[in-house]
Amino acid sequence: MKGEKLRSLSFFLSPMIAMVGIFYLIPLVFTVYISFTKMRNWNTEKYLSEIVGLYNYQRLFHMFQHDPMIRAILLTTVVFVGITLLINVFGGLLLALGTFFINESSASSIRLLWLLPRMSPIAVYSLVWYYFFHGSDIGTLNSILLKLGLVSEPIPWGQITPWGVWSIIIFVNGLVGVSFGMIVFTSALNQIPKELVIAARVDGASAWQISKKILIPMLKWHFLYVLTWQFLSLLTTYPHLFLLVEWDLVNRDYGTTLALYVFNTAFGRGEQDQGLAAAAAVLLSIIGIMGGYVTLKVLQFERMIHEPRGDVE
């Protein structure tokens, strides 16, 4: 029986283990290794075997202190993650509560609409906002303001540093993240016993009171879950920013977060410096791992895993 179990286990698990090994574990070792080499422009013949110790990390910390571009990027990362996180969590909560109090068919349509940013191809999604925030008079936002007579000439929003740029990248990413909170909170609200809400209604409670006294207190755990998970996502997300920066819709320095900086330094146009990018990636991962650890503690992971019952041995 033992041999058979081992056989079937390896049948079920080996493809996944192979994928995780090849595309997570080995690359991770590679990335850390590259951060100790002088790798540039993917010149593997020349630089792969040349170990330079902590040289890239020293350069990175030197740039943190003296390079105005890197300082702009760090500041952008902090502001972007902080504000977008608030929008994601509270926007998701408001949408979930709002749709809780309206009829089911309207609620479904609204939820679906808010999934659109998450499901759209990134290139199309970026295209939509490219036209919306465009600095000339074809930009939708500019033409609305012009028509209302609030501005006399088109404003290049994405070139106003820092807040013009920050508003755009926060807005664009905020819409993507809101749906995550909305879905989690909605599925939690659906599990709240209906009798509680009806009883409160009979006693004459308003929607606001029901939310405050019954619904929100029940969402505590989910709230923490969304908060920590979105924090990790925002810290490491870069695809939705990539095109906005590449197409010059937004200023490069104030539109780039640390994650995007890593990607552009490793794969961008012009001079590529993989050693430096890898060092920055390692730092980002350390922050991420710490955040992930907190997430697991918060989630009380043990609660989520049940032993399979009654396995026939």
Added chain:
Amino acid sequence: MRDVETRPKRYEWLIIAVIIFASLPLILGFALLVLSSFSKDMITNLSPESFRPTIENWVNVFQGKLAITGGIRQNILKITFNTLVVALGVSGIVTLISTLAGYSLSRMKFRGRKAMMLLLLVLHAFPGVALIVGVYLFYRLTFPQDPSLVRIYSFFYVVLARAALEIPMSVWLMKGFFDTIPWEFEWSGIIDGASRIKVWWKIMLPLIKPGILAVALFGFLAGWQDLIYVRTFLIDQTLATFIEANIEAEYSHMPLIAAAGTLYLLPTIIFFLTAQQLLLQGYSGGIKG
């Protein structure tokens, strides 16, 4: 589950109005893109006079004409086909691996099971940008010597690498689907002396079809919409890199790009209209409320 019978009606329209107002930029942005693809000029400036209905953008896109003048041609059908290959490849691999692994994590006791699930969760949260540098080095080191194989290999590699990103979440999702199937089905098979593999194949897979469909759909969308991996690893163009390359080009006729963008959005729209419940459930995947 909701307070349907007792809810006062008067606030309903107010809540809906507020939400619609908050959704306006989203609705407006997408609507203008789609409408511009059917117009002679971009209508993103909201001027009714720029809207002159035409289908010539779509005709030109399919003929591969990027500019109104000049002879710049792109084979958009080939580009769409490339995108489809990546999407179907990612979908297939993700579905296969998560259907296998999800079953054993849901149904079998073995040492390291908990650690494995924890690892998957950690990997899902792991910064992709830290991985992609290493994933690219692996790509460089395994590059085929024979030039005729290079393009095939780049397809093969991008599909595997992109699928790997979806695996942690899909395995969790699939495990969740297997968890919902009553044990009795399995016992009947095991008591009759069938092996676990046979039980999985003969009994479980037919029962789990909706789950397989959901995972396949999410895998497809992930591959279809990818930009970063495709532009990093793939030699050929997909719709994503096509749009990326042509937005800044001087010769591009903007409504044409809008048409290409709308074409690229089609699968998303189709899933929207056909698989609504699946989408709403799937995105809460892996989360026990």
